[in-house]
Structures are given as structure tokens and as C-alpha cells.
Ligand SMILES: Nc1ncnc2c1ncn2[C@@H]1O[C@H](COP(=O)(O)OP(=O)(O)OP(=O)(O)O)[C@@H](O)[C@H]1O
């Protein structure tokens with residue numbers, strides 16, 4: 377049985393609006409997939425469907441072959457799928473350590489094991505100096521990292537990140553990029569990442585999936601997506617960073633040119 381998160385033919389209607397129209401997407405445990413598209417194209421809706429918060433009008437979601445479409449979010453989380461939200465959700469009065477430990481406790485681990493995991497994650501992500509700091513006192517970028525650590529502490533197999541770089545400065549985005557890159561290999565946890573920061577997405581993701589008005593308009597590597605005229609017209613043309621990249625890097629317009637900034641799928 378293949379270990380994959382797989383959505384097949386998802387349709388999601390909201391009172392007269394078809395937010396998702398026959399969308400199929402898959403994510404392995406060792407890959408990073410980017411979900412991109414203009415505002416309102418259905419990205420968050422798809423994450424809500426995958427995580428069980430919304431029940432689709434048609435289509436199915438499978439985790440490692442098991443149909444979880446009808447499962448409530450908590451049960452889907454127990455099957456190894458965890459998501460973060462567009463806005464950070466931490467327990468402000470609790471320390472960084474307590475927030476991360478809570479992820480493991482929430483997944484049913486005993487306190488001693490949860491403590492070990494929280495300490496390991498904090499060490500691995502090199503934020504030991506923040507261990508006992510109240511999460512209220514963290515910068516926005518630090519909160520984002522802690523939120524991701526809390527998710528990883530659950531032992532999840534698939535982690536869906538909705539705009540993790542939103543509100544981060546360039547330095548914080550670079551730091552986040554470095555941390556995220558190693559997650560599939562270190563944790564056997566696949567990442568699905570929504571973000572409008574094309575510089576981050578293009579460098580981080582092994583594959584990209586592009587939505588426009590609820591429909592998949594393209595799938596492929598960063599090079600393929602950058603060179604796809606439909607994507608450029610619907611989305612990338614309006615992205616200042618992508619435009620700057622294309623201007624600075626003429627190979628971006630050539631699908632056959634090598635792009636050494638893109639990590640190839642292992
Ligand atoms: N609960 C809801 N009820 C009605 N319409 C909704 C609901 N959630 C989303 N929509 C609509 O569905 C469409 C897709 O929204 P969604 O939030 O998935 O877009 P998005 O791609 O995440 O956009 P953004 O980049 O701005 O976050 C939009 O037209 C939105 O207004």
C-alpha cells in the first residue's frame with residue numbers, strides 16, 4: 377500500500393459558488409508540494425477538505441489508502457494529517473516548550489515521552505534560547521516556527537501549512553525555508569504548503585499545484601510552472617517577486633534550462 381495523502385475529484389460548493397471543481401492532488405511522505413494560485417482560488421478550501429473541516433460535495437480523500445472523507449478532523453489528525461491556519465494559533469500564556477509538548481500530549485503520548493519529543497524538536501530547530509519564553513513574547517516568525525514544531529510533535533505524516541511565510545521578513549523567511557526543507561527527510565512527514573511568496577515556494581517545493589477559480593490549471597516542477605503561459609496569465613504575471621525573478625533570470629522563461637535552486641524529488 378502506498379503511503380500517500382490523496383484527494384481525488386474534489387468538488388466543493390458554497391451557496392452558488394463552486395470553490396473547488398474536480399481537484400485531485402497527492403502528497404507523499406517524503407515530498408514538499410506547493411499549492412499556489414490567486415486570492416480566492418480555493419487553496420484554503422482544499423486544505424479544509426483534506427483536514428476534514430469541510431465535507432466535499434463530491435470526491436474522496438485517502439490517507440495511505442484509507443478513505444477518510446467522512447471522518448471528523450480529530451479522527452483525520454489521528455490518521456496523521458495535521459494542518460496550520462492562515463493566522464498563528466498558539467496558547468499565548470504558555471511557554472514555547474509547553475506549546476510544543478502540548479502537540480505530543482494532544483496526540484495521546486505520555487508526559488515523559490512528550491517532554492522528550494518537545495526538547496528534541498526545540499534542539500533540532502535551534503531555538504533552545506526560546507524554550508521557556510512565553511509565546512506571547514515571540515516575534516511573528518518565531519511563533520510560526522513554534523506552531524510547526526507543535527504540529528510535528530504530534531508525529532504527523534502529512535503537514536499542511538497555510539501561508540507559513542505570511543507576515544515574515546526576508547530573514548525570517550530564509551530561516552523558515554531552511555527549517556522546512558529538512559522536514560520530510562528528518563520526520564518522514566510530507567509538506568503541503570500554500571504561500572504567495574513565490575521566491576520561497578519555488579525554491580522549497582519539489583512539485584507545484586496551481587489553482588485558479590477552483591480548478592487545477594497546472595501541475596509540475598518550478599521550472600515548468602514558471603514557463604506555463606496559463607499560470608503566468610492567471611497568477612504569476614501579477615506576482616512582483618516572480619516577475620523580478622524572471623527578469624533577473626532569463627532561464628526562468630525556458631522550460632528546458634536547468635534551475636539549480638529547485639530541489640529535485642528524491
Ligand atoms: N465558508 C465559506 N462560505 C462561502 N464561501 C466561501 C467559504 N470559504 C471560502 N469561500 C469562498 O470560496 C472561494 C475560495 O476561497 P479560499 O479561501 O479557499 O481561497 P484561497 O485560495 O485560500 O485565497 P487566499 O489566497 O486569499 O487565502 C472564495 O471565493 C471564497 O470567498
Ligand SMILES: [Mg+2]
Nearest residue numbers: 419420421462
Ligand atoms: Mg487562503
